[in-house]
Amino acid sequence: MNTIEFLQISSAVVPDREALVEVGGNNKRITYAEMYPAVVKLANALTALGVERGQKIATMSVNSADYVITYYACAMLGVCFVPLNYRAKDEELSHMLNVSNCQAVLVSDRYIEIVERIRGTLTSTQHFIAYDSKHDNYLDYDRIVAEASDDEPWVEIDDHDPTILIFTSGTTALPKGVQLTYLDMTVYVTNQPPADPEIHDKVLVSAPFFHVAGATAMMLAIWSGRTLVILPAFTPEGWLQAVHEERTTHAFVVPTMLKRIMETPDFEKYDISSMRQITYGAAPMPYEVVRRACDIFPPRGCGLINAYGQTESTATLTFLGPEDHDLSTETAVKESRLRSVGKPMPDVEIGIMDERNRLLPPGEEGEICVRSDRVMKGYYKQEDATSSAIIDGWLHTGDVGKVDEGGYLFITGRKKDLIIRGGENISPGEIENCLEAHPAIEEAAVIGVPDQDWGEVVKAVVVLKPGQSITPGEITEYCKSRLSSFKAPQYVAVVNELPRNPMGKVLKNDLRKAYGTATNDHV
Amino acid sequence: MAAQTGKRYTCPKCGSEFIVTKGGDGELMCGDTPLELKK
Known part of the structure; x- marks a missing residue:
C-alpha cells in the first residue's frame, strides 16, 4: 500500500476535519479536503523539475505543515523522502545528501545559511527550494506550487520500495541511512484503526519529523484521520498551551520533555483534561520521572504508554500500556514493571x-x-x-x-556499553537505576574505565540535585548495599549535566571521552 | 444495505477488510459473499 493512500482515504472519509494545525509559529490550519490538493500540486511541481520515481528529495526544516505535505507529495510520486537532522554537522549533512543522491532539497529560512555553507560540496542536488522567504538561487516553494497542475498523478510503487530514508546519528562514524518501505509504514499504521467520521483524535507532535518517532507520528495521524497539531520547537509552556488551546487528545514526548512538563511552575493553570494518552519513548525513562507521571496523568483520565523501538524497526517494538501505568491496583508489581518497556506489539x-x-x-x-x-x-x-x-x-x-x-x-x-570487569558482564542500566534512586542524585550514567587488575571497572557520572553533596565513597557504599558489590562504582565524576542527543539519550561516547579515566572527578 | 462513508466491512469468507471512502446504495460483495459491517 502506498502511504499516499492514507491521505486519500482520510480526505474521503473526513474531508472537513483539520488535518494539519501549526501552533507557536505560522498558525496554518489545513483540512483534509485542502491538504490533498496541496499535495497533488507539490507533486506536480516536483515532476516539472524532472523528479521521478526512485529518486530522492531532502528537507532541512523544523516541523511544519509544508513538511508533511512534502512527504506525501514524495509518496505520491514514488520518490524517497530524506528528512535531514538539522542539528547534524556540515560534514554529515553533505554526506547524507551526497550518499543518497538527493535531487532536490527543501529548506526553511532558519537553515538557508547552513545549506549555503555546504552547497559547494554537494554532488547531486540540482534544485534548492525555499519554504518561507524568497532567496537568491532558491526556487520559491509557494510559487512553484501555485504554478503547478491540479491533475492527480498516478505512479505505481512496489511495497518494498523505500519511502523514507532516515539517517541515524553516528557517534563514531558518519550517519547510516535506514531505509523504511511503504510496507513498513503500512504494517506500522494498521495496528490502529483508519479514519472514522465518529472519532476525532488530535495528536500533538513535538518530536522532529527527521526522527522515526516524529515520522511515524506523521504517518499514523494521517492514516487515522487525526488532526496533527504541530509544535515546531518544544518548550514545556508551549506544549501545555497547545494542549490547552487545541484540546489535543494524544501526544508523544521524550522523557526529558515529560519531566520538564511536570516541573512547569504553572502546570495547574493549563487545562489538560482533553488528553487521553501520552506516549513516551526514544530514550530510557528514569524511574522517578515515570513514577511521578503515574500520579499526575492517569488520575486525570490520561493514560501513559512507554513505546520502545528504534529507527531500524519502524519505531515501536514493545509497549507498556495504560493499564500498566494505572497504579490504583496491583501497585507493587506494576511499580516494578514501570522499569520495563512492556510487551511486544502484535x-x-x-x-x-x-x-x-x-x-x-x-x-x-x-x-x-x-x-x-x-x-x-x-x-x-x-x-x-x-x-x-x-x-x-x-x-x-x-x-x-x-x-x-x-x-x-x-x-x-x-551491547557496546557493557562493562566487562574481570570477565563479568555488567549492564550499566541496573546501576544507573540504583543511583537515580538516591535522594541526592538527579541523574546518573555509568561507563567502564580501564583498570590494570580487572580490565575494566565501573565509573559513575552523576548530576546532583540542587543544594546536595555526596562523596564518591558514599556513592560506592550506597550501591554496595543494594547491588552485588562488584557492580558498585569504583570511581565517580560529579558533573553539572549529562551530554544528550536531541531526543534526550545520554551520549556515552562523549562521557567516555571526557571522564574515561580511573579517577574521581568533580566538574 | 447502504454503505456509509468511513464504515468498515469484512468478508466472512476470506477475511479481507474494506473501508468505504464514498458512500452509496447497494450491497457490498466480495466475490459472491456479502460483506459484514465491522463493529
Whole structure:
C-alpha cells in the first residue's frame, strides 16, 4: 500500500476535519479536503523539475505543515523522502545528501545559511527550494506550487520500495541511512484503526519529523484521520498551551520533555483534561520521572504508554500500556514493571540472544533481537552493516535486556556499553537505576574505565540535585548495599549535566571521552 | 444495505477488510459473499 493512500482515504472519509494545525509559529490550519490538493500540486511541481520515481528529495526544516505535505507529495510520486537532522554537522549533512543522491532539497529560512555553507560540496542536488522567504538561487516553494497542475498523478510503487530514508546519528562514524518501505509504514499504521467520521483524535507532535518517532507520528495521524497539531520547537509552556488551546487528545514526548512538563511552575493553570494518552519513548525513562507521571496523568483520565523501538524497526517494538501505568491496583508489581518497556506489539516477535545468536530462555540477559515485517529494508548502500544487523531474519538491536516470566521486556543497556570487569558482564542500566534512586542524585550514567587488575571497572557520572553533596565513597557504599558489590562504582565524576542527543539519550561516547579515566572527578 | 462513508466491512469468507471512502446504495460483495459491517 502506498502511504499516499492514507491521505486519500482520510480526505474521503473526513474531508472537513483539520488535518494539519501549526501552533507557536505560522498558525496554518489545513483540512483534509485542502491538504490533498496541496499535495497533488507539490507533486506536480516536483515532476516539472524532472523528479521521478526512485529518486530522492531532502528537507532541512523544523516541523511544519509544508513538511508533511512534502512527504506525501514524495509518496505520491514514488520518490524517497530524506528528512535531514538539522542539528547534524556540515560534514554529515553533505554526506547524507551526497550518499543518497538527493535531487532536490527543501529548506526553511532558519537553515538557508547552513545549506549555503555546504552547497559547494554537494554532488547531486540540482534544485534548492525555499519554504518561507524568497532567496537568491532558491526556487520559491509557494510559487512553484501555485504554478503547478491540479491533475492527480498516478505512479505505481512496489511495497518494498523505500519511502523514507532516515539517517541515524553516528557517534563514531558518519550517519547510516535506514531505509523504511511503504510496507513498513503500512504494517506500522494498521495496528490502529483508519479514519472514522465518529472519532476525532488530535495528536500533538513535538518530536522532529527527521526522527522515526516524529515520522511515524506523521504517518499514523494521517492514516487515522487525526488532526496533527504541530509544535515546531518544544518548550514545556508551549506544549501545555497547545494542549490547552487545541484540546489535543494524544501526544508523544521524550522523557526529558515529560519531566520538564511536570516541573512547569504553572502546570495547574493549563487545562489538560482533553488528553487521553501520552506516549513516551526514544530514550530510557528514569524511574522517578515515570513514577511521578503515574500520579499526575492517569488520575486525570490520561493514560501513559512507554513505546520502545528504534529507527531500524519502524519505531515501536514493545509497549507498556495504560493499564500498566494505572497504579490504583496491583501497585507493587506494576511499580516494578514501570522499569520495563512492556510487551511486544502484535506484529512483533522478540528474542533474547547470546553472543552466538542462540535464543535464550526467559529471565536470561542477552541482546534484544526482533522479527517483524516492520524491520528496515537495510542500511542504504551499506551491505556489510545491514548483514551485521539482520541475521537469519532477526534484527539485532544492539540493546541488551531480558524478558520476565510475565513477558515484560527490561532493557539493561547497550551491547557496546557493557562493562566487562574481570570477565563479568555488567549492564550499566541496573546501576544507573540504583543511583537515580538516591535522594541526592538527579541523574546518573555509568561507563567502564580501564583498570590494570580487572580490565575494566565501573565509573559513575552523576548530576546532583540542587543544594546536595555526596562523596564518591558514599556513592560506592550506597550501591554496595543494594547491588552485588562488584557492580558498585569504583570511581565517580560529579558533573553539572549529562551530554544528550536531541531526543534526550545520554551520549556515552562523549562521557567516555571526557571522564574515561580511573579517577574521581568533580566538574 | 447502504454503505456509509468511513464504515468498515469484512468478508466472512476470506477475511479481507474494506473501508468505504464514498458512500452509496447497494450491497457490498466480495466475490459472491456479502460483506459484514465491522463493529
